[in-house]
Amino acid sequence: MIKYNLKCKHKHEFESWFLDSKEFEKLKSKKMIECIFCKTKSIEKSIMAPSVLSQEQKQKNQKSIKYIKKIQKDLLKMRNFVEKNFEYVGNNFPREVRNVYYDKRKNKNIYGKATPEETQELEEEGIELTAIPWIDNKKN
Structure with a gap:
């Protein structure tokens, strides 16, 4: 991870973290x-002092990245299960779930x-729901 001091064309300054310098350049080129x-979206890197991570910090970052990837994998498994075993009713969900609930x-x-x-x-009607974080099933 690397932290950059950034400055916009209007001279506002702020900080942001990126995976690495390539990630910053990729996001900047895509105006993200x-x-x-x-x-x-007109952003440039500002003058900054380098911040070097200790070995312990690097290990913590790696553990965090692995944990996030595991969660993403689990959420994708859940999405695939739901898509395979449930009927998608779109924006009609409230009406359809009431029809099922009231038999x-x-x-x-x-x-x-x-x-x-x-x-x-x-x-409030007593219908129990579960919201599922719906992650994109495409690789970024």
């Missing part, structure tokens, strides 16, 4: 870095989308 103050339709496994307000209404 923006000023935290004015949202411009207007045969019990079936469904998943879909609901707004926070719709989710709260369903929970």
